[in-house]
Amino acid sequence: MRHTVSGEDYREDAGRTLREIRIFGIKYDGNIKKGDNLARITIESLGKEGIKVEEGDIVTLTHVAVSKSIGCTIGFKQVKPSPLAVALADRVRKPPEEVEIILRKSREVVRLVGSRIITRTKSGIVCANSGVDVSNVDGGLSMAFHPRNPDRVAKKIRRQFLNEGVNVGVIITDSFDRPFRMGQVNxxxxxxxxxxxxxxxxxxxxxxYVLRFKRIAVVDELAAASELVTGSSSEGIIGSLIKGYKYDFSETGVKSILRPRKKDLFL
Amino acid sequence: MRHTVSGEDYREDAGRTLREIRIFGIKYDGNIKKGDNLARITIESLGKEGIKVEEGDIVTLTHVAVSKSIGCTIGFKQVKPSPLAVALADRVRKPPEEVEIILRKSREVVRLVGSRIITRTKSGIVCANSGVDVSNVDGGLSMAFHPRNPDRVAKKIRRQFLNEGVNVGVIITDSFDRPFRMGQVNxxxxxxxxxxxxxxxxxxxxxxYVLRFKRIAVVDELAAASELVTGSSSEGIIGSLIKGYKYDFSETGVKSILRPRKKDLFL
Incomplete structure (x- = not known):
């Protein structure tokens, strides 16, 4: 089932037919707690700046904000590291408690490189340290980790927006290292x-000429675009609102674009 | 040497301090030919839509547009395939002439998978088919290939903009398959x-909390963002104008973020 969400794909004013995309940071000064409604927070935070969330917009939210809102965090003091975590901790120069959570949130350890533990997370994403984050959580006392099923969490947040009366696409993002290239990308x-x-x-x-291969991973491009406004760490920007991008409705989720190892072109 | 280009990072009007980024497609109805001045084309095309290119903006241009403007194209009829190209052509289901150019533009063949030849280009980028494109060139008669030194070409185009009186950052883009994930990203x-x-x-x-690892590959995020407006193939959009993103000046180029194989985390 596909239908096209209209958005404001083309600016018709001033005689323009030019496509224009606008990206706003969602700035939230509070500390997100378990149970917080991120749709309401998004709508209110943007509302204060005079920005309205509208049908067909896209909302991106950083995984740390999302993880905090659903309780996917754990304090260092709550973790009892296994002997394996203790042994690894020294090698990767991380606290054993952090290594323990990285291992618990992984389905397999793919590689150990320098201070990074490359894993495949429970949801199937290959990344450094299972996406376990200490930054932007609470100043170094706790860690945030990926939800086990991020697509389901995105769906839950999308329903929160529907409950507020607005139909948007929702993307949960995290920034990752990549093969071949330096620097992280959201x-x-x-x-x-x-x-x-x-x-x-x-x-x-x-x-x-008929295109043979072109399949654009738009959710990743939207995620990347959103980091242009969320970027730095100290500004309390929990995500972005993207206006003007015309997209197709689907509930297939990010899971559908994780490449099965056998089909990987590069590995 | 670093200095910050002001751009219009923060909207100060209406009391807002919110960061807003705007992305416009550069629509050009003509056929780009060798010798064309892409800065002038960009400024004129956007000017027709009432959009002004300003100091601190970023201009992204697709590699096919750039390659055509500097003559990095070749007609199928001009290519005499080597015996190796002929032998490979059958396996990868491509014309031998295309395989010949893919091999000529590569420094090494990294892998052969299905119909893709994964190579490291002369400029050091690992990608499918050395970035050789048949789409958006001239309807299937010619191929466009990456310039040998894309950073130098970006610098040349940036100088064209300076000659038109405007100081912008210039990014040349191409969309690539990736390890781990399906779909291409710019x-x-x-x-x-x-x-x-x-x-x-x-x-x-x-x-x-002090960040230990965060290094954002902003040129890749800007490239990804730009495909949200260039996206489809039939609209004659040769790139994008990005307003509102504050960046640092540098001439280190994309070459500086290509990961040396020895330092690759994932391979």
């Missing part, structure tokens, strides 16, 4: 209400 | 006037 770990891929195979280019 | 292959990485290591988060 990617989608879960999504709801938006098709993760825009499939252009079979469509024609400007000269009539 | 990335930077060359840049000028903008630091490819925003290094946040040592800065503090909202709770005073």
């Amino acid at each position: 990617m989608a770990i879960g999504c709801s209400g938006i098709a993760p891929i825009r499939d252009l195979r079979g469509s024609r280019d400007l000269y009539g | 990335m930077a292959i060359g840049c000028s006037g903008i630091a490819p990485i925003r290094d946040l290591r040592g800065s503090r988060d909202l709770y005073g």
